[in-house]
Amino acid sequence: MKIGILGGGQLGRMLIQEALKYDDEFYTLDPNADCSCANISYFTQGNFNDKQDVIDFGKDKDVVSIEIEHVNVEGLEALENQGVKVIPNSKIIKIIQQKILQKQFYDEFQIPSPNFQIILSREEEIVIGFPFVQKLNTGGYDGKGVQVIKDENDLINMWDEPSVLENLVDIDKELSLIIAKNKRGEIKSFPVTEMVADPKLNLLDFNISPTQISEDIQIQIDKIAQKFMNAANSEGLFAIELFLDKDGKVWVNETAPRLHNSGHQTQEGNANSQFEQVYRVLKNLPLADTSSLGFSGMLNLVGEENFIGTVKYEGLEEVLKLPNTYVHLYGKGDTKPGRKMGHINVLANSREELLEQLISIKSLVKVVS
Amino acid sequence: MKIGILGGGQLGRMLIQEALKYDDEFYTLDPNADCSCANISYFTQGNFNDKQDVIDFGKDKDVVSIEIEHVNVEGLEALENQGVKVIPNSKIIKIIQQKILQKQFYDEFQIPSPNFQIILSREEEIVIGFPFVQKLNTGGYDGKGVQVIKDENDLINMWDEPSVLENLVDIDKELSLIIAKNKRGEIKSFPVTEMVADPKLNLLDFNISPTQISEDIQIQIDKIAQKFMNAANSEGLFAIELFLDKDGKVWVNETAPRLHNSGHQTQEGNANSQFEQVYRVLKNLPLADTSSLGFSGMLNLVGEENFIGTVKYEGLEEVLKLPNTYVHLYGKGDTKPGRKMGHINVLANSREELLEQLISIKSLVKVVS
Numbered sequence: 001m002k003i004g005i006l007g008g009g010q011l012g013r014m015l016i017q018e019a020l021k022y023d024d025e026f027y028t029l030d031p032n033a034d035c036s037c038a039n040i041s042y043f044t045q046g047n048f049n050d051k052q053d054v055i056d057f058g059k060d061k062d063v064v065s066i067e068i069e070h071v072n073v074e075g076l077e078a079l080e081n082q083g084v085k086v087i088p089n090s091k092i093i094k095i096i097q098q099k100i101l102q103k104q105f106y107d108e109f110q111i112p113s114p115n116f117q118i119i120l121s122r123e124e125e126i127v128i129g130f131p132f133v134q135k136l137n138t139g140g141y142d143g144k145g146v147q148v149i150k151d152e153n154d155l156i157n158m159w160d161e162p163s164v165l166e167n168l169v170d171i172d173k174e175l176s177l178i179i180a181k182n183k184r185g186e187i188k189s190f191p192v193t194e195m196v197a198d199p200k201l202n203l204l205d206f207n208i209s210p211t212q213i214s215e216d217i218q219i220q221i222d223k224i225a226q227k228f229m230n231a232a233n234s235e236g237l238f239a240i241e242l243f244l245d246k247d248g249k250v251w252v253n254e255t256a257p258r259l260h261n262s263g264h265q266t267q268e269g270n271a272n273s274q275f276e277q278v279y280r281v282l283k284n285l286p287l288a289d290t291s292s293l294g295f296s297g298m299l300n301l302v303g304e305e306n307f308i309g310t311v312k313y314e315g316l317e318e319v320l321k322l323p324n325t326y327v328h329l330y331g332k333g334d335t336k337p338g339r340k341m342g343h344i345n346v347l348a349n350s351r352e353e354l355l356e357q358l359i360s361i362k363s364l365v366k367v368v369s
Numbered sequence: 370m371k372i373g374i375l376g377g378g379q380l381g382r383m384l385i386q387e388a389l390k391y392d393d394e395f396y397t398l399d400p401n402a403d404c405s406c407a408n409i410s411y412f413t414q415g416n417f418n419d420k421q422d423v424i425d426f427g428k429d430k431d432v433v434s435i436e437i438e439h440v441n442v443e444g445l446e447a448l449e450n451q452g453v454k455v456i457p458n459s460k461i462i463k464i465i466q467q468k469i470l471q472k473q474f475y476d477e478f479q480i481p482s483p484n485f486q487i488i489l490s491r492e493e494e495i496v497i498g499f500p501f502v503q504k505l506n507t508g509g510y511d512g513k514g515v516q517v518i519k520d521e522n523d524l525i526n527m528w529d530e531p532s533v534l535e536n537l538v539d540i541d542k543e544l545s546l547i548i549a550k551n552k553r554g555e556i557k558s559f560p561v562t563e564m565v566a567d568p569k570l571n572l573l574d575f576n577i578s579p580t581q582i583s584e585d586i587q588i589q590i591d592k593i594a595q596k597f598m599n600a601a602n603s604e605g606l607f608a609i610e611l612f613l614d615k616d617g618k619v620w621v622n623e624t625a626p627r628l629h630n631s632g633h634q635t636q637e638g639n640a641n642s643q644f645e646q647v648y649r650v651l652k653n654l655p656l657a658d659t660s661s662l663g664f665s666g667m668l669n670l671v672g673e674e675n676f677i678g679t680v681k682y683e684g685l686e687e688v689l690k691l692p693n694t695y696v697h698l699y700g701k702g703d704t705k706p707g708r709k710m711g712h713i714n715v716l717a718n719s720r721e722e723l724l725e726q727l728i729s730i731k732s733l734v735k736v737v738s
Contacts, residue, residue: 017389020382020409023680023698040389040409271692286690311392321655323640329392 002027003282004061006048007068008035010330010340011259014267015067016040018275024283029057036331051075058084063282065236069097069257070139087282088236088257096257099135099164106252109231111224113252114243115167122160128167130154137162169251173244175211176262179225180237180277183284187229188277190270190290192221193262195241206358207262207298209269212351213244220250228255237278239263261300265345268326269296294347295354301342301367303335309369311335318364319344325361334369341367371396372651373430375417376437377404379699379709380628383636384436385409387644393652398426405700420444427453432651434605438466438626439507456651457605457626465626468504468533475621478600480593482621483612484536491529497536499523506531538620542613544580545631548594549606549646552653556598557646559639559659561590562631564610575727576631576667578638581720582613589619597624606647608632630669634714637695638665663716664723670711670736672704678738680704687733688713694730703738710736 001024005012008030016026016037028037029044037043046053048068054075058064063085064076076090095101106113117128130152136145136159148168149158174196179189194211213221221242228240239260241253263274272288280287301313311334319325329342344361348354370393374381377399385395385406397406398413406412415422417437423444427433432454433445445459464470475482486497499521505514505528517537518527543565548558563580582590590611597609608629610622632643641657649656670682680703688694698711713730717723 013389017386020386020389020700021695021697023700023702025408039394039411042408280689286686288689289692291692317655320649320657323658323660326390328390331389331392333392 001025001062001283002060004029004058004064005037005041006054006057006064006066006071008032008037008041008043009067010036010332010342011067012037013040013330014264014328015259015275015278018273019279022279022283027057027061029053034333039331048072051078055079055082058086063087065278065282066093066258069093071097073097088232088234088238092232092234092236093257096255098137099254100137100162102254103164103166105231109227111227111231111252112250114169117165118163119165120162122158126155126165128165131168133166133168134158135164135166137164169243169253170246171243172246172248173211173213174253175213175221175242175244175250176207176260177221177225177240177242178237178260178263178266178274178277179229179240180281180287181229181235182281182287183235186287188287188290189225190263190266190274190277191292192218192242193265195262205300206355206362207265208351208354208358209265209296210292214248217244217248217250224250224252228252232257235281235284237274237281261298261340261343264328264343265296265298266290267328268345268347269293294349295351297346297348297354297358298343299346299358299362300340301329301344301365303337303339303341303367305337307367307369308336309334311341312368313342314366314368315364319361322357322361324348325357335367370394370431370652371429373398373427373433374406374410375423375426375433375435375440377401377406377410377412378436379405379701379711380436381406382409382699383633383697384628384644384647387642388648391648391652396426396430398422403702408700417441420447424448424451427455432456434647434651435462435627438462440466442466457601457603457607461601461603461605462626465624467506468509468623469506469531471623472533472535474600478596480596480600480621481619483538486534487532488534489531491527495524495534497534500537502535502537503527504533504535506533538612538622539615540612541615541617542580542582543622544582544590544611544613544619545576545629546590546594546609546611547606547629547632547635547643547646548598548609549643549650549656550598550604551650551656552604555656557656557659558594559632559635559643559646560661561587561611562634564631574669575724575731576634577720577723577727578634578665579661583617586613586617586619593619593621597621601626604650604653606643606650630667630709630712633697633712634665634667635659636697637714637716638662663718664720666715666717666723666727667712668715668727668731669709670698670713670734672706672708672710672736674706676736676738677705678703680710681737682711683735683737684733688730691726691730693717694726704736 004027008028013036026041028041048071051074058079073094131150181187191210193209196206239256243251266273271291324347326345373396377397382405395410397410417440420441420443427448442463500519550556560579562578565575608625612620635642640660693716695714
């Protein structure tokens, strides 16, 4: 089968890596000829934000999917009209890629998400209470395009673009659910994971699986997942990022219509990985068993501040000596501050052991140049 | 690092697949432009049995290795003389690729292997007792170039080529040990596995890990492994195929200086796979933990008799529904009788459960066209 992926980054790379267990042909489209997928797939250099590029790339594929949601949706719609299978469908990608549509979607389908106000420019009257988060309608990614406005004096820092203004949730835990649906209607989720964010870079830092939550919270999450999948009405693999607040209520932060950083530890931590699962969705195969094999966790390898250029990984050899530890690099030659260069998965027998091990590994490795 | 592999078959493919966790560049040399590695590496179409092709391919690589032992050794020697790292070294590849040298090597280093006679043609006097196995000096692979000569009347069937004639061992079990050594001198083996051969195709069929053997047998195997690694005096990953006879004595059947079919179940069955281990050898990294995670086994997917052409896998979807079961296909478009097209790994809690599951899966899948 000819499988086309918009984007040639690490998510695509790990999908192709997993799918090398099977016999399909992977095609990727990316503007960067040095991208993570360029040498392991049939590669087309082009712009996935350009309608014609998307159409030209996708028209002879059996299925087209994405590894980044910021792609040209009109191109995907045109492909669907030509009879090309697009997973997830263009409609849900369009909703998710615009924060305003995404919030309205949650509202429409009564999916709990933080109280919000939509503004098209900074001139509009702010009715939401302080403090709030400003999220740009488009262009946000990996923590970019998001800022907190603390009080009236802070208003001067607001971006003058269409945005969602959202009340801050009093967060107890950040959770994530990865869930998949295939054409035959099977739906399967991975055990809920827990994120620990690095306050400085706002990139996902540790991710722990499974999280320890009460039955009530699990039920809230299951309901949200069910509502979301009904409303999305699309095949695909989705990551639902959740806030658990200090009153024990679960809110949707946002969703991603694709493979997600919060699922990386499934590579060794679960019976099958999120990458295997998305492959099965693309082929409409029976969904894979998602059981946890124990406690697992992940830490991102992110370019250190002040280092730009050919990447070097300090301390990596020490990490390779550790049992239950798996290094994943993304085939990126150059580092820059905050760039995701790889991740490390860790398996453990308890949550405590896992956190200890993750913290110890984090102190060992530095991504420099 | 630029890593060159002679051969572009499934062993190379699965090595590259595993090593996509890291940042190296893989180059492959194979006569077949449709080979399993062609589209996932920097591919050169050429003949790994041709001295000049090997030199031209290897001269600008940081390390050159093999995924098939039938390669031009003079080319590898020339590369070594030019300062290219060759793993395993050309000397041990040369010994292993010629059955006569291999047997003499065991003799010289007192590695127990079945009693034998060397002949250069059929005209020589046969002094070994019946029945015996005739193994052609070169060209044997996957059971080809090997035949049993039962008695005097059978002598007419003997091949008229340089051969090893070897006494049959009264086999209780066929075992295999995969062992690796890196430049820094670390040596690590995987738990001993047990093979169950398909009598018709003489291809490895089931492979079970770990095998259940007494301490005495484990000690015999450890001694053999130690002697072999000392004698081979080379970095690399080796598969030592063993016979356990009915008197409890262990003999070396033959060795392979490369990744081996008897190690495929390490992909999901062990903390790290043989593919990860060979990668670490090629990079002189700390060797990986080889522990078994439980019972695991493997069955080959081999082209059925009477089917030639574009491959179809009957029953595969049923297999994909099973837990603890992992399908690996080799990206080969065409099947023919006896061709290795893929394998299936199975995890289980006991040897009995494992065998039951393997037998049940074997009855489900057919490789047809």
